[in-house]
Amino acid sequence: MAAWALPQRHQLRALLATSTQIRFACGTKTTLRSRETLPSSAIPVLRSVDSVRRWRRPHAETQRSVGLVPTMGALHAGHVALIRAAARENHHVIVSVYVNPAQFGRSEDLDSYPKTWEADSKILARLDRELAEDGGNLGHVSAVFAPTTGDMYPSGFPGQDVDSKGTFVTITPVGEVLEGASRPTFFRGVATVCMKLFNIVQPTKVYFGQKDVQQTAVIRRMVTDLMVPTEVVVCPTERDPKDGLALSSRNVYLGTRRREIATVLYRSLTAAEALYRNGEAYDRETLLGAARRVAEGVRATQSELPEEKRALFEVDYISLADPETMMEVDQVDPEKGAVLSGAIKMLPVEKAAEDEDVGFGGGPAVRLIDNIILKPKTEYSKE
Numbered sequence: 001m002a003a004w005a006l007p008q009r010h011q012l013r014a015l016l017a018t019s020t021q022i023r024f025a026c027g028t029k030t031t032l033r034s035r036e037t038l039p040s041s042a043i044p045v046l047r048s049v050d051s052v053r054r055w056r057r058p059h060a061e062t063q064r065s066v067g068l069v070p071t072m073g074a075l076h077a078g079h080v081a082l083i084r085a086a087a088r089e090n091h092h093v094i095v096s097v098y099v100n101p102a103q104f105g106r107s108e109d110l111d112s113y114p115k116t117w118e119a120d121s122k123i124l125a126r127l128d129r130e131l132a133e134d135g136g137n138l139g140h141v142s143a144v145f146a147p148t149t150g151d152m153y154p155s156g157f158p159g160q161d162v163d164s165k166g167t168f169v170t171i172t173p174v175g176e177v178l179e180g181a182s183r184p185t186f187f188r189g190v191a192t193v194c195m196k197l198f199n200i201v202q203p204t205k206v207y208f209g210q211k212d213v214q215q216t217a218v219i220r221r222m223v224t225d226l227m228v229p230t231e232v233v234v235c236p237t238e239r240d241p242k243d244g245l246a247l248s249s250r251n252v253y254l255g256t257r258r259r260e261i262a263t264v265l266y267r268s269l270t271a272a273e274a275l276y277r278n279g280e281a282y283d284r285e286t287l288l289g290a291a292r293r294v295a296e297g298v299r300a301t302q303s304e305l306p307e308e309k310r311a312l313f314e315v316d317y318i319s320l321a322d323p324e325t326m327m328e329v330d331q332v333d334p335e336k337g338a339v340l341s342g343a344i345k346m347l348p349v350e351k352a353a354e355d356e357d358v359g360f361g362g363g364p365a366v367r368l369i370d371n372i373i374l375k376p377k378t379e380y381s382k383e
């Protein structure tokens with residue numbers, strides 16, 4: 001910034017942040033504590049439930065809207081799209097970054113889950129500057145909430161087992177099928193942590209990605225049934241423009257060879273979607289048959305390749321379900337639509353070529369999910 005130039009809004013905020021210390025009155029003692037901010041920005045990093053409540057209070061008093069974007073970090077363009085949507089519609093956006101152990105099964109990837117705090121901080125700070133400069137937004141990134149498990153589970157972490165005792169939110173049957181069948185504690189963990197986040201932040205609106213479509217159905221049901229005063233907003237799945245792979249933090253585990261084949265799920269779902277869109281089929285057998293044929297074709301081709309070339313995978317499920325309940329349907333009601341979804345497990349590379357990138361963490365088995373919404377038929381004619 002030239003000495004004579006007036007500072008931009010974000011520069012002013014950053015200057016203030018680096019020089020600001022906040023006084024907290026604790027009884028008769030006053031402590032002086034530096035406010036933690038994201039590097040090169042004024043965005044406060046809130047580490048405790050109390051600090052979020054303190055941050056939230058003035059926005060409630062001034063009736064400013066707050067949008068919450070819950071994440072597990074390892075941010076990518078899918079998360080950024082949620083934050084952009086939240087900034088368009090709210091005076092303040094708070095992003096939570098917390099890898100919630102309660103939603104991981106014991107044999108899942110909690111320990112290796114990518115943690116990229118520094119890169120995430122840069123993404124958020126850069127995005128905030130961009131949002132602040134773009135006149136089309138109501139808000140920008142006003143705070144990041146990055147708690148510890150001690151903060152989120154004040155009575156002690158209850159454990160990851162199906163029979164763990166503790167305070168949980170369980171949403172059934174929507175949380176028992178599909179992802180819930182493969183990951184029996186997953187939606188209990190998600191619903192519980194989201195309920196905690198909603199109670200801490202008291203957001204006007206919460207933002208979730210369609211990529212985790214069953215998660216959105218679980219959250220919507222929770223908000224309805226437990227009368228949570230927030231609006232659930234679901235944003236479209238962000239995909240790699242090159243081949244349509246749904247962006248996901250876990251894609252880093254794939255490495256080069258498996259990354260190429262990982263699009264098989266999307267291609268399978270797209271084959272079924274095409275039949276529905278063209279009015280050729282509405283029944284389960286035909287739609288899922290088309291999807292399974294694509295997956296089986298790719299699997300067969302791969303299995304014929306030598307070990308140092310192939311990428312093997314298993315199909316966990318391919319489903320045609322009701323968008324609200326996630327219960328399987330035999331026929332798509334063209335006035336209502338349905339959800340085509342699936343999960344595959346990319347198996348580890350059997351024999352790596354020299355210098356081959358096998359993926360983050362040595363390329364473990366990776367479970368990928370994806371879905372396509374079959375919209376009510378009248379909505380396609382508007383496109």
Ligand SMILES: Nc1ncnc2c1ncn2[C@@H]1O[C@H](COP(=O)(O)OP(=O)(O)OP(=O)(O)O)[C@@H](O)[C@H]1O
Nearest residue numbers: 071072073078208209211212237238247248249250
């Ligand atoms: N490609 C995407 N497009 C839109 N939203 C997404 C996308 N990927 C994730 N999200 C959303 O971002 C939010 C936070 O998700 P999360 O931090 O678990 O990232 P993720 O990429 O889904 O990670 P994982 O690989 O563990 O599933 C969720 O609401 C999720 O649906």
Ligand SMILES: CC(C)(CO)[C@@H](O)C(=O)[O-]
Nearest residue numbers: 070071072100190193212
């Ligand atoms: C919603 C969420 C942040 C809860 O931990 C997680 O399930 C996710 O990232 O989708």
Ligand code: BAL
Nearest residue numbers: 072103104186212215
């Ligand atoms: N986005 C879903 C988080 C999980 O798989 O744990």
